[in-house]
Amino acid sequence: MSFYQFAKSVVSGIFKPLYRIEALGLENFPKEGGVLLCANHIHNFDPIVVGIMAPRPVHYMAKEELFSVPVLGNIVRxxxxxxxxxxxSDxxxxxxxxNVLKEGNVLGLFPEGHRSKTGELGKGLAGAGFFALRSxxxxxxxxxxxxxxxxKKLKVIYGKPIPMEELKQTKASAEHVTELIMSEIHKLIKEHR
Incomplete structure (x- = not known):
């Protein structure tokens, strides 16, 4: 068992009953190939919750400062x-x-770039569109x-994959694609709130 699987099983045992987490739309989650998973960001625990509920291991970008914290840095890595x-621009x-996407793995992103203080969906940064268009x-x-x-019940909802072919053919901007991704997240929030 890898460290990731071990950590996932330990954390799942704590978080799932504590927050009564329910995953919806798992049938929409591709079983193989590269996946860009884009979620809203309402709490510091979001990466953990998305990671334990996703049916496949999720790779994340994390702020550089975390990697220099003793012990925590190794866990995060x-x-x-x-x-x-x-x-x-890093x-x-x-x-x-x-590379994570090219290797057929799951890259988890929070397009807003930071946690929402109000709980409402904010504006997405162009990074999500960049990854969507370049992979x-x-x-x-x-x-x-x-x-x-x-x-209290916490829900994680996966929507259907967003078609990208036409956006790539028309050379849509990363900003435009990010807006489209954010509007799909917004629809899921409205539908399941």
């Missing part, structure tokens, strides 16, 4: 995360993210709904 410098992190990955919108309060 062993849970498929790689560092990104925030507030600037070419190395973009390259690493594209052959299927783009899956994901909505996290509910309060992170013990014994």
């Amino acid at each position: 062993n849970c498929n995360a790689f560092p990104v410098k925030r507030g600037m 070419r190395e992190a973009l390259r690493k993210g594209l 052959d990955a299927l783009v899956v919108p994901c909505a996290i709904i509910g309060p992170y309060k013990s014994l």
Whole structure:
């Protein structure tokens, strides 16, 4: 058993009953190939919750500062995360993210770039559109709904993959594609709230 699987089973045993987490739309999650998983960001635990509920291991970009924290840095690294410098274009992190997708893995992104203080969906950054346009990955919108309060229900909803062929042919901008991804996440939130 890998460290990722071990950590996932331990954390699942705590989080699933505590937050009564329910996953919907698992049939929409591709069983193989590169997947760009784009979710809203309402709490610091979102990466953990999306990771334990996804049917496949998820790779994340995590802020560079986490990797220099003793013990935590090793845990984050062993849970498929790689560092990104925030507030600037980090070419190395973009390259690493594209490689994750090219190798047929799942890259988890929170397009807003930071946690929403109000719980409402914010504007997405162009990074999500960049990965969607530059890879052959299927783009899956994901909505996290509910309060992170013990014994209240928390839902993780996976939408159908967003078609990208036409957007690539018409050379859509990364900003436009990100807006489309955000609108699909918004639809999931409205439908399941």
